[in-house]
Amino acid sequence: EVQLVQSGAEVKKPGELLKISCKGSGYTFTSHWIGWVRQMPGKGLEWMGVIYPDDSDTRYSPSFQGQVTISVDKSISTAYLQWNSLKASDSAMYYCARRSRNGYHIDYWGQGTLVTVSS
Amino acid sequence: DIQMTQSPSTLSASVGDRVTITCRASQSISSWLAWYQQKPGKAPKLLIYKASSLESGVPSRFSASGSGTEFSLTISSLQPDDFATYYCHQYNSYSGTFGQGTKVEIK
Numbered sequence: 001e002v003q004l005v006q007s008g009a010e011v012k013k014p015g016e017l018l019k020i021s022c023k024g025s026g027y028t029f030t031s032h033w034i035g036w037v038r039q040m041p042g043k044g045l046e047w048m049g050v051i052y053p054d055d056s057d058t059r060y061s062p063s064f065q066g067q068v069t070i071s072v073d074k075s076i077s078t079a080y081l082q083w084n085s086l087k088a089s090d091s092a093m094y095y096c097a098r099r100s101r102n103g104y105h106i107d108y109w110g111q112g113t114l115v116t117v118s119s
Numbered sequence: 120d121i122q123m124t125q126s127p128s129t130l131s132a133s134v135g136d137r138v139t140i141t142c143r144a145s146q147s148i149s150s151w152l153a154w155y156q157q158k159p160g161k162a163p164k165l166l167i168y169k170a171s172s173l174e175s176g177v178p179s180r181f182s183a184s185g186s187g188t189e190f191s192l193t194i195s196s197l198q199p200d201d202f203a204t205y206y207c208h209q210y211n212s213y214s215g216t217f218g219q220g221t222k223v224e225i226k
Contacts (some may be wrong), residue, residue, distance in 0.1 A: 002133070035215065037217075042215060044206065044218075044219050044220040045155075045157075045208075045217040046207055047208075047214055047215040047216055047217060049213075050213055050215070059213035059214075061120070061214045061215075062120055062214070065138065085164070095162055095163075099210070100168070102151065102168075103151065103168055103169050103210070104151070104210045105151075105153040105168040105208070105210050106155075106165065106210075106215075107154065107165055107168075107174075108210070109162035109163055109164075110162065111162060112162055115142075116124065
């Protein structure tokens with residue numbers, strides 16, 4: 001069974017560093033792009049970027065380029081989303097998602113990680 | 120960046136109604152479009168991929184069509200479990216833009 005299991009909810013202060021994780025199982029982790037999606041409270045889905053675990057090829061949506069860092073450790077089948085200096089506006093639910101090899105649509109989602117940034 | 124315009128933003132309907140949601144791309148995306156259903160507090164769920172292919176396990180009352188820049192999702196007979204928010208999603212490019220969402224509410 002394909003699963004993407006994300007790390008738990010985080011409460012941070014502005015300016016702090018944060019790295020959240022997404023562990024894949026039940027499939028060949030290195031063969032599927034993994035993406036990150038933001039959902040701000042009461043709002044829609046926003047595509048942040050994707051990474052190919054086999055070679056760490058990473059593509060960012062223009063809106064998120066330079067704001068976050070997507071990385072992967074294929075030895076432990078885990079993708080990461082990192083902020084070097086959080087802002088209150090980063091408060092949101094973050095989902096990781098697997099891209100299908102049959103057309104690249106998202107076919108599996110993680111359960112989401114809620115990030116709250118508040119002083 | 121490819122923009123996706125979804126309409127309506129809210130749709131009020133009754134159980135048994137036929138409902139249609141539309142999605143327009145700012146440039147051609149061929150058939151690289153998916154539809155997702157999201158319920159409050161849950162991750163989105165894949166319904167349709169490649170514009171019209173029904174994901175395994177999804178009820179046949181869901182159907183979709185379109186290509187190029189114009190797409191639609193139809194629920195033939197709305198069921199209580201279908202009241203949710205629906206998103207279109209283009210994956211023609213690495214950016215993978217989503218539509219703004221359509222909330223299907225009980226009338």
